[in-house]
Amino acid sequence: MGSDQVQRHLSLNMQKTQTIAVAMSGGVDSSTVAAMLRADGHSVIGLTMQLWNQRRLAGREGMPESVQGRCCSLDDVYDARGVAQAIGIPYYVVNHEERFEREVVRPFVAEYLSGRTPIPCSLCNNHLKFDQLLIVARQIGADTLATGHYAQVEFDDQRGRWLLKRPTDTAKDQTYFLFGLTQEQLTRTIFPLGGMTKPDVRELARKLGLALAEKPDSQEICFVPGGDYKRFLDAYLAEQGESLPDTSGELVTTSGEVVGEHRGIHNFTVGQRKGLGVATGSPLYVIQINGEKGQVVVGNNEDLYTRTLRARRVNLISVADLTEPMRVGVKIRHRHEPAPAMLEKSGEDEVLVTFDEPQRAVTPGQASVFYDGDVVVGGGWII
């Protein structure tokens, strides 16, 4: 999104103020956004959300003592503040810990305990980054929020709607996590990096004199250091004074034959091969997790393929409603190329996706996001 695109977005919205708040994580992407907007002469305010106290669970139940988690780690705040000072913009850290725990962490735990695989990043976007943070930004006088996401926003005059589109650098495409954004939110959001590749961004960071131009990207969930979500579940529940519910039970085949036992459904995710504790001739995979029965269904690779999925709590962006079936490309996880499918309404708040080709390891709890070429049609949560 070049400088003129930013201008167009601002003028289209007829924002009351031209001040832009930048959500700064201390990473290269958001730092570059802040620096480039400032260099272009915009009035910019830097904001970092304090979402999770990394020290809270340190040392419990095998969690690492020294805190290495990302996102609002003190090191990241330090980096973000350093960038803000270097480029000369006001910078504030805002405390949204309580809401984050309520809207992201607790559902994360609940999903795993129900046998689903959650995506906290989408919830964080929906409830915090583009909701609470956007409110704070407006309250302090910035009617537009900019983030370092690789995505694009533009207004479609014909449809009279804001569109969310895939970025130029599809390898960095983050639209999968942004499917929940509403028109109201998109009106006030810009993604200045959407038209750039990651190498471009680092180059720009260097040109703008940012010391952290070479800082490595963070890939993990911000509140689960090292990606070990099982340890996190143990530590969090212990801290809450709750015990891990007993969801142990049987490992069964697709035909219902019992082939083993397991110690808890949260230890599994669809498509998983390791940790089944069952040795047979051919490799076994987790096909399905039955929360109520505490059963984990295992099978071979072919069993992982399905033709359809259903999704609920659907959010539509490029269209107002699905009045008739639509041809789309569908992503069933972040790292996935959109697969051709038919999308149709199948209930009050439910859609049915029928793929041209069977897809591997459709996972309840993940999102399915629908694309019309580069345009995000919308998305919903896989049931």
Added chain:
Amino acid sequence: MRRVYFDNSATTPILPEVLAAMQPYFAEQFGNASSIHHHGQETRAAVERARASVAALLSCRAPEIVFTSGGTEADNLALFGTVNAGDHVVTSTIEHHAVLNSCKHLEDEGCELTYVPVDGSGRVDPDDVRRALRPNTRLISVMMANNETGVLQPVEEIGRIAAEADVYFHTDAVQAAGKLPIDVEKIGCDLLTISGHKIHAPQGVGALYVRKGTKLSPMLFGGRHERSRRAGTENVPGIVALGKAAELAKQGLCRGEDQKLAALRDRLESALLRIESTGVNGAEAPRIPNIVNVYFAGIEGEALVIALDLKGLAVSTGAACSSGAIEPSHVLMAMGASPERARANLRFSLGKQNTDEELDFAIALVPETAARLRELSPTWAKESVRN
């Protein structure tokens, strides 16, 4: 941008006279106050003059003053210097973190702690202190004025209770010093903390009053400075500044500057209360003359602080955490506020240097800023619908 500073309870600007008093002690009179030669004699004299000024502010004797690196160190020294494993300590839930976290550490080290609660107006009940005493109580620590609300605690009564029970009494007077007369005899305390940067001296210097005869173990070991109570070469410029600031504070009290400050604060308070759905935290209690802590329904205090800062007015709310974000106030929660309410407050704290004109600026700015925040706040919308 024009900047107005109403956060004097966080820190204060150094007064011109204080800065002038410090000046010679950087490059001209720089000697180590313990040196035998002329240079040391000069600075030794300056340190002792400052000690006398601080003693005069507290109505105690000069040898009873121990200079430290600030209020936090003085609080730590008072607690760790008097209490041993197995002892019991009585304190309150609204103390500054320098006292509270020291107490938590004492618990880890084998001491018993009682945290006496406060009522809705933020006051400790002396009877609660008395009832909390045990045979092994060594120390009571209750602050003189709370840093968030300004509420004054009944320290003289607590002093009497401590004397009767033959228990040490420490009071953190960091916020109270210079705002009202302090007489350690009248209060009956054995230990009292003050901090330089709250009374227009620089950051990095403070003092602990230690009543003669108090058994105090040092925390810092090294030279025999401060009568072997606090090792470390004296921070001469800082100590000179603290002495001058104490002198000016005492003069100011005699001239009624505290009343002037109270008048400014009261004017600000009335203006703020004219905004709808606001209230003063600690309204029913006596307070020091420079603080007003205001509750704004439907607003996150943090967002209001930021919005006001962007317009040039500096105030604060709650306690900052290490990332710079704000945590809900433990003081307000101790007064019975819910976590939401404990986040919806602003502390305005005035200083000697604030003017009527600056007050006008704030009085014009705050209502419109609060209104804008409320316009955009989902919690305010809910409240309005309910009413």
